[in-house]
Amino acid sequence: MKNTMEYNGYVGSVELSEEDGIFFGKVLGIRSLISYEGENYKELRDDFHTAVDDYLEMCKEEHIEPEKAYKGSFNIRISPELHKRLAIYAIEHQTTLNSYVAETLEKAVK
Structure with a gap:
Protein backbone atom coordinates (compact mmCIF):
# COMPACT_ATOMS: atom_id res chain seq x y z
CA MET A 1 0.00 0.00 0.00
CA GLU A 62 1.54 37.68 -2.57
CA HIS A 63 4.47 37.69 -5.00
CA ILE A 64 6.43 35.08 -3.06
CA GLU A 65 8.28 32.08 -4.40
CA PRO A 66 6.49 28.80 -3.54
CA GLU A 67 8.58 26.39 -1.52
CA LYS A 68 9.94 23.51 -3.54
CA ALA A 69 9.89 20.11 -1.95
CA TYR A 70 13.01 18.03 -2.11
CA LYS A 71 15.39 20.56 -3.64
CA GLY A 72 18.09 17.97 -4.25
CA SER A 73 20.38 18.61 -1.32
CA PHE A 74 20.43 17.25 2.20
CA ASN A 75 22.95 16.83 5.00
CA ILE A 76 24.04 13.46 6.22
CA ARG A 77 26.10 12.73 9.32
CA ILE A 78 28.60 9.91 9.05
CA SER A 79 31.78 9.03 10.86
CA PRO A 80 34.99 10.80 9.80
CA GLU A 81 36.46 7.40 8.88
CA LEU A 82 33.58 6.56 6.52
CA HIS A 83 33.78 10.05 5.01
CA LYS A 84 37.48 9.51 4.35
CA ARG A 85 36.95 6.07 2.79
CA LEU A 86 34.17 7.38 0.54
CA ALA A 87 36.25 10.35 -0.60
CA ILE A 88 39.24 8.12 -1.38
CA TYR A 89 37.02 5.68 -3.27
CA ALA A 90 35.57 8.52 -5.36
CA ILE A 91 39.05 9.88 -6.17
CA GLU A 92 40.31 6.41 -7.12
CA HIS A 93 37.33 6.00 -9.49
CA GLN A 94 37.75 9.45 -11.02
CA THR A 95 34.43 10.81 -9.82
CA THR A 96 33.26 13.23 -7.17
CA LEU A 97 32.05 12.22 -3.75
CA ASN A 98 28.68 13.77 -4.54
CA SER A 99 28.32 11.80 -7.79
CA TYR A 100 29.35 8.55 -6.14
CA VAL A 101 26.88 8.98 -3.26
CA ALA A 102 24.08 9.97 -5.67
CA GLU A 103 24.72 6.91 -7.86
CA THR A 104 24.82 4.63 -4.83
CA LEU A 105 21.57 6.02 -3.43
CA GLU A 106 19.90 5.73 -6.85
CA LYS A 107 20.81 2.03 -6.98
CA ALA A 108 19.48 1.54 -3.44
CA VAL A 109 15.98 2.79 -4.24
CA LYS A 110 15.49 1.03 -7.59
Whole structure:
Protein backbone atom coordinates (compact mmCIF):
# COMPACT_ATOMS: atom_id res chain seq x y z
CA MET A 1 0.00 0.00 0.00
CA LYS A 2 1.26 3.46 -0.87
CA ASN A 3 0.97 6.14 1.83
CA THR A 4 1.76 9.12 -0.39
CA MET A 5 0.37 10.80 -3.47
CA GLU A 6 1.85 13.35 -5.86
CA TYR A 7 0.48 16.42 -7.59
CA ASN A 8 2.14 19.31 -9.39
CA GLY A 9 5.58 18.45 -7.97
CA TYR A 10 4.38 18.10 -4.37
CA VAL A 11 4.17 14.90 -2.32
CA GLY A 12 1.39 14.47 0.22
CA SER A 13 0.90 11.96 3.00
CA VAL A 14 -2.15 9.69 3.26
CA GLU A 15 -3.32 8.83 6.76
CA LEU A 16 -6.50 7.49 8.34
CA SER A 17 -8.22 8.61 11.52
CA GLU A 18 -10.26 5.57 12.56
CA GLU A 19 -11.78 7.60 15.38
CA ASP A 20 -13.14 10.29 13.03
CA GLY A 21 -13.62 8.04 10.02
CA ILE A 22 -11.69 10.34 7.65
CA PHE A 23 -8.55 10.28 5.60
CA PHE A 24 -6.17 13.21 6.04
CA GLY A 25 -2.69 14.30 5.10
CA LYS A 26 -0.22 17.10 4.61
CA VAL A 27 2.28 18.15 1.97
CA LEU A 28 5.70 16.73 2.78
CA GLY A 29 9.13 18.26 2.35
CA ILE A 30 8.27 21.94 2.90
CA ARG A 31 7.97 24.17 5.97
CA SER A 32 4.54 25.57 5.08
CA LEU A 33 1.63 23.59 6.49
CA ILE A 34 -0.68 22.48 3.69
CA SER A 35 -3.23 19.95 4.92
CA TYR A 36 -6.27 18.25 3.42
CA GLU A 37 -8.88 15.61 4.22
CA GLY A 38 -11.69 13.54 2.80
CA GLU A 39 -14.13 10.77 3.63
CA ASN A 40 -12.79 8.58 0.80
CA TYR A 41 -9.84 8.45 -1.56
CA LYS A 42 -11.45 10.61 -4.25
CA GLU A 43 -12.33 13.36 -1.74
CA LEU A 44 -8.85 13.17 -0.21
CA ARG A 45 -7.15 13.39 -3.61
CA ASP A 46 -9.38 16.25 -4.75
CA ASP A 47 -8.80 18.20 -1.52
CA PHE A 48 -5.03 17.59 -1.86
CA HIS A 49 -5.10 19.01 -5.39
CA THR A 50 -7.19 21.99 -4.25
CA ALA A 51 -4.88 22.66 -1.29
CA VAL A 52 -1.79 22.67 -3.52
CA ASP A 53 -3.51 24.87 -6.11
CA ASP A 54 -4.64 27.28 -3.39
CA TYR A 55 -1.11 27.45 -1.98
CA LEU A 56 0.37 28.22 -5.40
CA GLU A 57 -2.30 30.85 -6.07
CA MET A 58 -1.67 32.50 -2.69
CA CYS A 59 2.07 32.62 -3.43
CA LYS A 60 1.35 34.20 -6.81
CA GLU A 61 -0.97 36.81 -5.30
CA GLU A 62 1.54 37.68 -2.57
CA HIS A 63 4.47 37.69 -5.00
CA ILE A 64 6.43 35.08 -3.06
CA GLU A 65 8.28 32.08 -4.40
CA PRO A 66 6.49 28.80 -3.54
CA GLU A 67 8.58 26.39 -1.52
CA LYS A 68 9.94 23.51 -3.54
CA ALA A 69 9.89 20.11 -1.95
CA TYR A 70 13.01 18.03 -2.11
CA LYS A 71 15.39 20.56 -3.64
CA GLY A 72 18.09 17.97 -4.25
CA SER A 73 20.38 18.61 -1.32
CA PHE A 74 20.43 17.25 2.20
CA ASN A 75 22.95 16.83 5.00
CA ILE A 76 24.04 13.46 6.22
CA ARG A 77 26.10 12.73 9.32
CA ILE A 78 28.60 9.91 9.05
CA SER A 79 31.78 9.03 10.86
CA PRO A 80 34.99 10.80 9.80
CA GLU A 81 36.46 7.40 8.88
CA LEU A 82 33.58 6.56 6.52
CA HIS A 83 33.78 10.05 5.01
CA LYS A 84 37.48 9.51 4.35
CA ARG A 85 36.95 6.07 2.79
CA LEU A 86 34.17 7.38 0.54
CA ALA A 87 36.25 10.35 -0.60
CA ILE A 88 39.24 8.12 -1.38
CA TYR A 89 37.02 5.68 -3.27
CA ALA A 90 35.57 8.52 -5.36
CA ILE A 91 39.05 9.88 -6.17
CA GLU A 92 40.31 6.41 -7.12
CA HIS A 93 37.33 6.00 -9.49
CA GLN A 94 37.75 9.45 -11.02
CA THR A 95 34.43 10.81 -9.82
CA THR A 96 33.26 13.23 -7.17
CA LEU A 97 32.05 12.22 -3.75
CA ASN A 98 28.68 13.77 -4.54
CA SER A 99 28.32 11.80 -7.79
CA TYR A 100 29.35 8.55 -6.14
CA VAL A 101 26.88 8.98 -3.26
CA ALA A 102 24.08 9.97 -5.67
CA GLU A 103 24.72 6.91 -7.86
CA THR A 104 24.82 4.63 -4.83
CA LEU A 105 21.57 6.02 -3.43
CA GLU A 106 19.90 5.73 -6.85
CA LYS A 107 20.81 2.03 -6.98
CA ALA A 108 19.48 1.54 -3.44
CA VAL A 109 15.98 2.79 -4.24
CA LYS A 110 15.49 1.03 -7.59
